[in-house]
Amino acid sequence: MQKPHTFDRFLIQRLGISFISLVAALTMIPIIVVFGYIIFRGAPAISWQFLAAMPRDGMRAGGILPAIVGTFYLTLGTAVFSVPIGIAAAIYLSEYARENWITRLIRIAIINLAGIPSVVYGLFGLGLFVLFLKFGTSILSASLTLSIMTLPVIISAAEEALRAVPQSFRTVSISLGGTRWQTIRKIVLPQALPGIITGVILGLERAAGETAPILFTGAAFFLPHLPNSPLDATMALPYHLFVISTQVPGMPIQIQYGTALVLIVFVLGMNIAATVIRSRARAKRQW
Amino acid sequence: MRLNRFILVLLLALLAACGSSTTHSSSGSQTTAYIQNKGSDTIVNLALAWAEKYQSEHPDVSISVTGGGSGTGIAALLNKTVDIANASRQMQAEEIKQAKANGFDPVEFVIARDAIAVIVNPSNPVSQLTMQQISDIYSGKIDNWSQVGGENRPIVRLSREVNSGTHVYFRDTVIRLGDPKNKTLFATDTLLLPSSEGIISEIRQNPNAIGYDGLGYVPADLKKVAVARNAGGPYVLPSIATVNDKSYPIARDLYMYTAGQPTGAIKAYLDWIVSPEAQTIVANLGFVPIK
């Protein structure tokens, strides 16, 4: 009487597990194919020339230096604004805030900032920084826009890292006479630093790859020289890829794939750096 | 600590980048005149070619070029955020009124001429269409290639975006057949692609597609349709000759606008643009020189 029942269940299990494994494989395969394809078609374009020279001939030849430098400046600009504010906000939430309605409101606000579409950020940046504050289409406007977008990522990651530090660390420090800020600065923050850095890098990775927020706030189709000041507009890798794949006739396909490759290496390099920092920190953790 | 060293390396890399940027711009660090040029996507590659040539001859001038559509350029001119607006259509009455309200009179320069080619996939057997037929295709009255002498295939209509001067020009001249009272619109399922190149790449691989683009954007491997003004009339292919003798019905001027009369570096640049040297570049890129 029991045997057919058992037979059924295990057969279902084997089928089910095979099915789920298939689903997972179907998810993984496109990922590998996408990366592999871009690497395969983009690698031939990569040379020192490509990375370090200015574009020529209507951007159909030469290099993509201004786009690379531009993305670098934008990422830096984003970090300058979002990192201090983000970490400070995380410290507030983790160390100072009480669980009242205002704190809950802050958390809701953070979740909402994280969910706002990137093009709405672009709209907001256009309205506030470019037009209202008259910063114009500039690295400054674009960085400010990107940093508000990056803020929730940094705050969430930093807060989680701070909370992970055991309460006993703080208790001991205070019992030895330290003030709250001294405790944070000398004990909690250093311990949480790897987690915070991971969050910062992941946040900046997203900022580096975004196109919509910089479309109206800082990106330029072509500039004859590298940007000299934060009030200059700039070329940037994601916008450059968009432009050369849709706006320029006769663009060699090699350059398009090469640019795509450079962009994903830049962005994913940050991703890998963050992962490495995270796992090494986990190994070295003192608790 | 390891982290400090890492940050140090990053800062050094940043300084290196700044250093390389100064060497790149040092050639222009004396009295650099900076010209901002924005607008039509039809003109953008021409503007870029001009900027490159001019800058190689005048290293003290720096020109940045951006696209976005004629509407974008004009809007930027009205907002006073660019020096020269590129437009593939003329400024409209409200835009001129807005300019006056913002304190200036826009000055118009014709910098080249352009034919709008109607293009189809090379495998499409249709080679000629009348203006009326093109208008009916785009307004949705004609849905299948067989209705104009082609195969039994659905027609996929490609167009530029609404902020494109090319779009507006095509609508007024072809779909509305030049009649200002005509209010026909594009069919709702017309694909509004954000760039000229998008139209080209779709037509290249889709035998159902029809599109329109400036002649300068149409590569040799796509098929241009010969257009006739009327059903009986001669079917004419777009070229420099047929634009200049006005036998090709879909041709237009290309413009650059400035806020008030230009002076200094901007004037010098515009003077150069209408010179024979710059107009050779026009012909090389597939547009029609103004002489």
Added chain:
Amino acid sequence: MKKSLTWTETLITAVIKTCGYSAIVFVILIFFFLLREGVPTLAEVKLGELFSTRWYPIEAHYGILPLITGSVIVTVGAMLIAIPFGIGTAVFLSEIAPRWLREILKPLVELLGGLPSVVLGFLGILVLTPYLRILLNLPTGLTALAGALLLGGIAVPTTVSIAEDALDSVPQGYREGALALGATKWQTIWRVTLPAAKSGVLTALMLGIGRTIGETMAVMMVTGNAPVMAVKLSSIVSPVRTMTATIAAEMGEVANGSTYYHVLFFIGLVLFLISLVVNIIASSVVFKSKKRAERVLS
């Protein structure tokens, strides 16, 4: 010395508190700005016109319904892909895969999450859309389906990541208890573990939806941007136009302060409100941490 210590301490504490409130300030600022620039639309465009079916803004046809349906159909399509693949992969990683495989695959999925959408759009126009046209014998490959496939690809890593964390948080005791009662591993997954992680999985889905609705570049490059009313089943294989692509494509053109300008901000406001609603739902369903669950068990 003690006095100066307290001084700096107070100053720093004040700065930290200000930064703490900054998130609220920014959300309110963004909302206020969208409101300020978007609400004049209601005065300048009749409500009936705004919700009509024709989007041709340069001649004052401001019907935003086609754009809304475009966004909806692409999002629905993307979720139909992201839900099975996302949850399936999460289940696989959390419950079925051996440890070593999980350590390899999980970072791989996160890698996909970091891929900029413009790169996916780029591959979309070069590889996906021609392929779709030929495979499904469509008039053109620039369709809502292409958009849904790409957005599904973008939503999957977010879904997998959060769902997998949720499944991981389910205490081992639940599974062991089920197995001890004679359930197979499979039955444990579907009748015990997954229901226990229900709120986390729902959060993952809601965040995936939020991400999908807000996506701009990939859809702008592959959906054809035709403002049709995407309400029939066949609309999934026809070109559509999303709200996000409309803003991105047209914002550059508008003169500051014109009706067209206000309408685009109004669309931005609509997007903001949609993401607000989705996020409120997501956060009200937020999953409790491992600690609280264990408190219940013990």
